[in-house]
Amino acid sequence: MSAVTKLTTPLTPESVRALHKGDAVExxxxxxxxxxxxxxxxxxxxPEYPDLSLKGGCLYHCGPVVRKEKxxxxxxxxxxxxxxxxxxxxxxxxxxxxxxxxxxxGGMGAKTLAALRKHGAVYLHAVGGAAQVLARxxxxxxxxxxxxxIGVPEAMWILEVKDFPCLVTMDSHGQSLHDExxxxxxxIFDELIGKKKPGAAA
Amino acid sequence: xVKSKKPVKAAAGKPRQSAKKKPAxxxxxxxxxxxxxxxxxxxxxxxxxxxxxxxxxxxxxxTAVFTELFRRAATxxxxxVLAALEKAREREESGSVARDTFDVLIENTRLAREDSRxxxxxxxxxFFEVAVPRGASLGAIERAAVAATxxxxxAGYLRPNSVDSLTNKNPGDGAGRGMPIVHVHEGKGKTxxxxxxxxxxxxxxxxxxxALPNVDLGADRDLEGVKKVxxxxxxxxxxxxxxxxxxxFCFGGDRANGYNEAKRQLFRKLDDANAEPAIAAMExxxxxxxNLLGIGPMGYGGKTTLLGVKGSYLARLPASYFVSVSYxxxxxxxxxxxxxxxxxxxxxx
Numbered sequence: 001m002s003a004v005t006k007l008t009t010p011l012t013p014e015s016v017r018a019l020h021k022g023d024a025v026e027x028x029x030x031x032x033x034x035x036x037x038x039x040x041x042x043x044x045x046x047p048e049y050p051d052l053s054l055k056g057g058c059l060y061h062c063g064p065v066v067r068k069e070k071x072x073x074x075x076x077x078x079x080x081x082x083x084x085x086x087x088x089x090x091x092x093x094x095x096x097x098x099x100x101x102x103x104x105x106g107g108m109g110a111k112t113l114a115a116l117r118k119h120g121a122v123y124l125h126a127v128g129g130a131a132q133v134l135a136r137x138x139x140x141x142x143x144x145x146x147x148x149x150i151g152v153p154e155a156m157w158i159l160e161v162k163d164f165p166c167l168v169t170m171d172s173h174g175q176s177l178h179d180e181x182x183x184x185x186x187x188i189f190d191e192l193i194g195k196k197k198p199g200a201a202a
Numbered sequence: 203x204v205k206s207k208k209p210v211k212a213a214a215g216k217p218r219q220s221a222k223k224k225p226a227x228x229x230x231x232x233x234x235x236x237x238x239x240x241x242x243x244x245x246x247x248x249x250x251x252x253x254x255x256x257x258x259x260x261x262x263x264x265t266a267v268f269t270e271l272f273r274r275a276a277t278x279x280x281x282x283v284l285a286a287l288e289k290a291r292e293r294e295e296s297g298s299v300a301r302d303t304f305d306v307l308i309e310n311t312r313l314a315r316e317d318s319r320x321x322x323x324x325x326x327x328x329f330f331e332v333a334v335p336r337g338a339s340l341g342a343i344e345r346a347a348v349a350a351t352x353x354x355x356x357a358g359y360l361r362p363n364s365v366d367s368l369t370n371k372n373p374g375d376g377a378g379r380g381m382p383i384v385h386v387h388e389g390k391g392k393t394x395x396x397x398x399x400x401x402x403x404x405x406x407x408x409x410x411x412x413a414l415p416n417v418d419l420g421a422d423r424d425l426e427g428v429k430k431v432x433x434x435x436x437x438x439x440x441x442x443x444x445x446x447x448x449x450x451f452c453f454g455g456d457r458a459n460g461y462n463e464a465k466r467q468l469f470r471k472l473d474d475a476n477a478e479p480a481i482a483a484m485e486x487x488x489x490x491x492x493n494l495l496g497i498g499p500m501g502y503g504g505k506t507t508l509l510g511v512k513g514s515y516l517a518r519l520p521a522s523y524f525v526s527v528s529y530x531x532x533x534x535x536x537x538x539x540x541x542x543x544x545x546x547x548x549x550x551x
Contacts, residue, residue, distance in 0.1 A: 152362050
């Protein structure tokens with residue numbers, strides 16, 4: 001594994017372009033969570049958040065377990081959720097809000113990959129199911145939006161993180177580890193079921 | 203760090219060891235005087251009178267037992283699953299992304315157990331299977347499962363995970379129409395036996411059901427065909443179901459029962475050999491072939507794509523040949539409990 005690149009939000013365009021598929025990174029600063037209901041809500045009306053700087057920010061596909069405290073909220077568990085469900089919306093979201101990184105799991109599709117390239121953003125993979133390891137990288141909850149409308153798991157949580165670990169699996173140069181693995185495993189799958197490679201001579 | 207380090211206390215008390223005495227020693231004991239499942243055995247020669255509030259299989263007692271069952275399932279990885287993760291870690295080369303990832307998964311299970319916090323923030327769809335003694339109220343068990351879902355959600359063992367599909371509102375208490383899923387049937391003994399799986403949405407989404415024959419795969423209506431379809435489901439899942447996963451599969455049945463039977467296989471321990479040799483051979487072959495795909499933990503690439511494969515079959519109609527696949531993530535969360543007539547609860551994973 002290569003040396004870890006430490007990054008602070010908001011990410012600069014140069015720091016994002018310098019990242020490549022396979023790089024290990026650690027994010028510090030403010031990130032926001034957003035998943036299914038929030039993406040739908042966003043594309044319907046593009047609400048503005050004048051007090052938040054989303055440009056160069058990180059959007060984390062996560063529906064945390066939280067607990068209400070006297071003076072705010074605490075995060076009890078916060079791993080990534082599957083990102084591909086946001087594929088229909090993410091390219092527009094990146095274009096509109098200017099996120100520099102999308103954090104999630106499982107990877108995304110061609111439309112998002114093209115948007116990462118066009119707008120200079122990366123897809124960062126966090127370890128799925130590692131809700132305790134990752135919750136401990138969240139320093140505090142700065143706030144929450146849309147809580148009443150869409151509930152705890154789907155709300156937009158504004159989190160301060162320190163050394164949040166991720167792997168670059170889709171970069172701003174058109175490279176995707178997910179596409180790579182899908183192709184290599186497809187060749188093995190075809191062989192295992194005795195299927196000829198497409199176009200191979202009979 | 204999170205704001206509060208205070209561990210959430212279990213509603214049903216601290217984790218307890220399994221029964222030290224043999225169950226036979228208290229087989230004849232009447233229901234204990236208190237509704238608490240942890241009630242001590244009645245003094246010898248002085249059997250406690252059974253009262254309606256002392257019913258060990260009543261709603262109140264079972265709510266406490268099921269809440270503790272939730273805590274264990276959500277926060278403690280079963281020992282066989284942990285052992286499989288450790289074995290998978292050893293197979294990966296030092297310094298590889300795959301090995302580092304297994305380190306994270308194993309560390310995560312340790313933290314979750316120590317602090318009684320969810321292994322994964324998606325605490326899943328609760329799926330209960332309960333075998334009850336003759337005469338126990340089935341309604342009480344269903345109500346206890348719902349009440350325990352609410353209690354475990356309030357305690358932070360579960361995320362408020364239920365969404366009303368009609369209104370898209372999250373009621374915030376984890377319960378809803380058809381949630382939790384509770385399957386109750388009459389058992390043979392005097393003990394109530396409950397098993398719980400918490401299965402997250404990410405892995406549920408990569409489950410599949412298809413019908414044979416399948417021309418694209420060259421899959422006929424036979425065991426070879428079944429294996430091809432299951433392997434395709436593993437390939438299609440890639441890392442999206444939080445690999446390495448555990449596969450439950452079923453061939454035959456109608457659509458609904460096929461899916462259910464596939465999911466029920468996830469109650470089995472990873473080293474549980476299938477009593478049917480033909481199915482046991484399919485399980486072993488699919489585990490080996492699935493791991494050859496090289497998808498690895500999280501789909502990063504690696505030698506372990508699956509932790510286990512468990513299969514079953516049901517009778518089918520001549521016209522139907524369904525193959526149902528249920529994918530469980532690496533965080534295979536299951537727990538069981540036996541509630542004895544005395545009210546004592548013996549938990550297992």
